[in-house]
Amino acid sequence: MPEPILLVEQLSKRFGGIVATDQLSLAIPPGELHAIIGPNGAGKTTLIGQLTGELWPNGGRIIFNGDDVTTLPVHRRSALGLARSFQITSLFLDFTALDNVALAVQAHAGHSFRFWKPVRAERALRDPAMAAIERVGLADRANILVSRLSHGEHRQLEIAMALATRPRMLLLDEPMAGMGPEESARMVETLRELKKELTILLIEHDMEAVFALADRISVLVYGRVIACDTPENIRQNAEVRRAYLGEQQVATRHG
Amino acid sequence: MTVLSLRNLVVVVLLAGLLLLPIYAQVAGSPFLLTLFTRIVILAIAATSLNLIMGYGGMVSFGHAVYLGIGSYAVGICAFEGVESGFVQWPLAIAASALFALVIGALSLRTRGVYFIMITLAFAQMAYYVAIGLDRYGGDDGMILEARSRFAGLINLNDKTAFYYLCLALLFATIFLVWRLVNSRFGMVIQGARSNERRMRAIGFPVYRYRLVCFVIAGTICGLAGALLANFTDFVSPAAMHWTRSGDLIIMVVLGGMASPFGPLIGAVALLALEEALSGITEYWQIILGPMLLLIVLFARGGIDGILARLRHA
Known part of the structure; x- marks a missing residue:
């Protein structure tokens, strides 16, 4: 072994x-x-x-x-x-699906004491986030508020977030x-x-x-x-x- | 989506109104309006800074007015001791507020919910009673500011219109700064921590230090508002940091709309203008204002700004 x-x-x-x-x-x-x-x-x-x-x-x-x-x-x-998903869905409900995953990417892209540049225009965060969302089959739901997604979609998104931290x-x-x-x-x-x-x-x-x-x-x-x-x-x-x-x-x- | 929704229209009209106000006050011959709105603008700066931690960060500080007090005392004590230069007074007001916010934040941000509210309140009241104990600087009577901050001929704060525009420029700068902040990487962390702190840790964010930096930024901005307030009232007293003043700031933010860039400004204008109007009608104006606030908080989540946003869809 x-x-x-x-x-x-x-x-x-x-x-x-x-x-x-x-x-x-x-x-x-x-x-x-x-x-x-x-x-x-x-x-x-x-x-x-x-x-x-x-x-x-x-x-x-x-x-x-x-x-x-x-x-x-x-x-x-x-x-x-070492990434985890939660037993009880634990997402950022007031963010979009893409924002959720992009935040997970951001967590592993250096420190976040960056105060000025608009975060939603950063390709370095958005592209990998979109890739993770595509892998779990939620590409067409990326820009919808998470609170409006179904339970099954939440579970998929959980995985996408864990993936986005490149574990x-x-x-x-x-x-x-x-x-x-x-x-x-x-x-x-x-x-x-x-x-x-x-x-x-x-x-x-x-x-x-x-x-x-x-x-x-x-x-x-x-x-x-x-x-x-x-x-x-x-x-x-x-x-x-x-x-x-x-x-x-x-x-x-x-x- | 039209660019000029009702909500945007209201903001544009409000901003234009604020810009043109001194002219109107001049023409209408009511200098009182200029005084009222200078006060509104200064408190709107404080409320905007509170919105950064409370609206975006979910950190409900019930002691935010303490920085108003620290900012004004920095100016007042400097002036009393013979240092009248604003180039010394204002940076000192800002630095003292930042330092104080660092200490309060470092301790209070280890708690959550009601405990956080109570600890921030306790720190503010502590500062309040310390100020009362400052016999050299007037104790609980406060002290008169002999002269406004001097800026070596760059701007004369005794000129009411110039002072108003300085406050207004600082308000716009604050709103712009907060808007940039909340849409940056830093802002996402702050809002993520409000939304789901446990998840933030799980994906790898050391939440505490981001919150602390946010808390210090908000306190620093509010300290600047305190320096303005001392110059505006020509008076420095413990009342500036009394807990009721902290409550007023919270009301402005909630009334105008939490986590909205212009919400605190709308809230400050609405609250202070209502206070002014209602107190003209009756001595017991709080009896009218109280229920109005209750109704807005109960039925309009997102405050006035939230109502405007929803009206667009109607």
Whole structure:
């Protein structure tokens, strides 16, 4: 296996008495699309929080591309090439789609203490932004206020913004959340294209999408990785089945 | 889209009116108008600077008048100590305001929402009480400015018309500056942080330092307005930075239209002209003005400028 681009070692995070991340280790080689699945409350969002820097772990290390980023602030990790999309759509609603993505380009085009030149005339920002928007299929919606776009379009735009920061690696937090089957299919296509160039860590509930896209899958239960393998092997794994079966029984009892 | 929408028409008429006002005041024989509008123009500069942080940046400062006070005290204290040159007084007013904004901003911008509002208010009130304690400079009575700032014969501030045009030129410069700022890379960061701060961090912006620079720019401009205000009233007192004055500035911005280049000017004209007109009718003019403001804030998001923009589509 080549040197991993993302290496997580013995990561731990506690909230009071609750252990949300329990001695978690993970190694993702460049070019891999690695999916993380797990029942609700398994600690997926807590893990993403620690990878992006919104949460600091109580123990362990996160190495990204050779740098120890464990305690680096959010914006510095982004600068190193670790981009994320949000589980709940998080855009600049009062900007146009193009302005949203151009801002993401700007974030990685030197400092922004430039006070005078009209930003919307800067080809160096607009062109790459437009390119990212085209890649997710929103070219004809570029100049529309984001608050007027549909949910599916928001999700596509999320990806475009992550792309526009020219990342080495994408962290996608449930990109298909709340999508209809048609929109999901379109997103799977987009991700399949991106997968050719980028390392992707995908957290997703849509199992069909996960098994269609992932090179390897890690299964997270109670903050620990109980299995990490190819989709075929995960499908056969008895422990994984038990974890999911367990969740279903709980759900039935409550529902 | 027509170039001369109703909204643009109103702005053009307003600007032309402001330019021609001294002539009208002369012809109509009402020098009082010139005084009223000099005051409006100075406060419009302050409101425009507040709009930069509040309207575009989402930083609701409830202590913005503190820079009016610092600017005027810089001029007042200089004059009292025998330094009458505007070339010293005004840069000092600007520098003192910038420094103060840097300190207030560095601390208050670590908080959000109501806490930010309360901390900016607290700093302004602190400065207010410090000014009251300055016995050498008149304490809570304030002090009379013996002479207006001197500019070595370049411009005579005692000439009311010249002074008015100086204020007006500075107002136009401020509006132009803010307009350029908000459409620059810097402006996008400021507005992005208002819209979605968490996302700004995620895509790689260290939001705090941009906000702080924005906060200092706004405070600096308002400090200049303070220097003008001292020269206009020939008087310096703690009242210039009382929290009610900060409230007036917020009302001007909200009334005229937040995040609109000419909104604060429209708001300043509307508020002060209404105050003037209504106080001519009744002693209890606030009873009329209050509900009017409430209605505009409740039913016209985007203030007067927002109404004008919508009328174009109607």
